[in-house]
Amino acid sequence: xxxxxxxxxxxxxxxxxxxxxxxxxxxxxxxxxxxxxxxxxxxxxxxxxxxxxxxxxxxxxxxxxxxxxxxxxxxxxxxxxxxxxxxxxxxxxxxxxxxxxxxxxxxxxxxxxxxxxxxxxxxxxxxxxxxxxxxxxxxxxxxxxxxxxxxxxxxxxxxxxxxxxxxxxxxxxxxxxxxxxxxxxxxxxxxxxxxxxxxxxxxxxxxxxxxxxxxxxxxxxxxxxxxxxxxxxxxxxxxxxxxxxxxxxxxxxxxxxxxxxx
Numbered sequence: 001x002x003x004x005x006x007x008x009x010x011x012x013x014x015x016x017x018x019x020x021x022x023x024x025x026x027x028x029x030x031x032x033x034x035x036x037x038x039x040x041x042x043x044x045x046x047x048x049x050x051x052x053x054x055x056x057x058x059x060x061x062x063x064x065x066x067x068x069x070x071x072x073x074x075x076x077x078x079x080x081x082x083x084x085x086x087x088x089x090x091x092x093x094x095x096x097x098x099x100x101x102x103x104x105x106x107x108x109x110x111x112x113x114x115x116x117x118x119x120x121x122x123x124x125x126x127x128x129x130x131x132x133x134x135x136x137x138x139x140x141x142x143x144x145x146x147x148x149x150x151x152x153x154x155x156x157x158x159x160x161x162x163x164x165x166x167x168x169x170x171x172x173x174x175x176x177x178x179x180x181x182x183x184x185x186x187x188x189x190x191x192x193x194x195x196x197x198x199x200x201x202x203x204x205x206x207x208x209x210x211x212x213x214x215x216x217x218x219x220x221x222x223x224x225x226x227x228x229x230x231x232x233x234x235x236x237x238x239x240x241x242x243x244x245x246x247x248x249x250x251x252x253x254x255x256x257x258x259x260x261x262x
Contacts, residue, residue, distance in 0.1 A: 014040065014048050016221050019057060019069065028066030033249055038244055055129040086218060087119050090209070091249045093220065093244040103224030104129050108206075109217065110148035113160050118218070129202045129223040140165050140179055141172050143204035144219040146192035150183040151208055151216035157183060169200040191238045193231065194223070199228050205234035207245035212253030 017038055022029060029037075035045040049067060052058040056072035087107065094105040098121045114136040118236040123129075131137075139145030140160060149160060161176040173179045186192045194204035206221035222237055223229070 003260075011048070014038075016055075016101045017071065018045070018048050018052065022069050026066075028061040028067045028068045053100040055062040056194065082086075086209075086248075087133075088250065090218070090220060090248050091119055091121070093248055094119060097124060097220070097222050097237075097240065097244055100240060101222050101224070101229070101251060103229050104131065105221050106131060106144060106221045106223065108148070108219050108221065110139065110219075110221075111136070113139055115142060115145045115148060115219070121149065121223065125224075125228070126243065127225055127228075129199075129204075129225070133221070137179050137198060137220065137239070138166065138168070141194070141198040143194035143206035143220045144225070146183060146186055146194070147167060147206040147208045147219040148216060149220070150186035150192065168198050169196055171195055171200065192240055193234055195231050196226060203234050205228050205238050207238070207239055207241045209245050210249040210254040212255075214254065217252075218247065218248075220246060 018034060021034060021037060031042060031045055032038075033048060034049070035042045038045070043100070049058060053067075053070070056070045058067045061068055090107045094107060097105040097218055102123060102125065104123045105121050106114040106117055109116050115138075116136050117131055117133050120131060135147060139149040149157060152160075157180070161179050163174075163176065165174040165176065165179065166172070167174045173182060173191065182192075184213075184232070191205060191207045195200070196203060201224055201230040203226050204221050204223035206219045208216040209218040209220060211217045220241060222241060225232075
């Protein structure tokens, strides 16, 4: 390892040591206390704290002048907690969809023009879609991606549609107007299809999941090889996918009913 990566790793470890120390402390700690407990120089600790404070990971306490964990740590904890809760809530529904369809089921979230797979229950069939947790796929070419992209902001939809829209198979939509039209259809009918647009032999169907604010935060899908799971099969399964998505949404606090106007 060269000097630069080693220094970056040391700086990262010191930052994490400071955060963990503050998390375990009974109250705010001064810079001198942090330096003493971590056996580090005050100048080094000052640099670490300044960086963490600038990024809101720590904050100073008035009066005594010590440091405690900042707002950003809380924000990240909330996000992490939500996705842990989401996976725990969604997993039994993935199991049920796989048992019903005989095909693999997935849970995904949207991330900057891609989808990232959060959870998966694999089909027992020896031939199945090759999807891995933590991997990404282009939103415009997969069912979960279109189920999520359709409910992003207009600016985000336009950014993705502006391309370039890469063609992964002859079925991939690379025309911006065609993609916009399909996303409008997804919003109208409540589910999305992938007729072999990312990997030509894989068919998928997905529906969006909403949280308590009515925001689309994830999508649930089923996918399988085209010789066994046709577009017709996907269309027939779509109501079950939507039911699963609606039930996951309900458990996340989403209210399906609308308030009556006076």
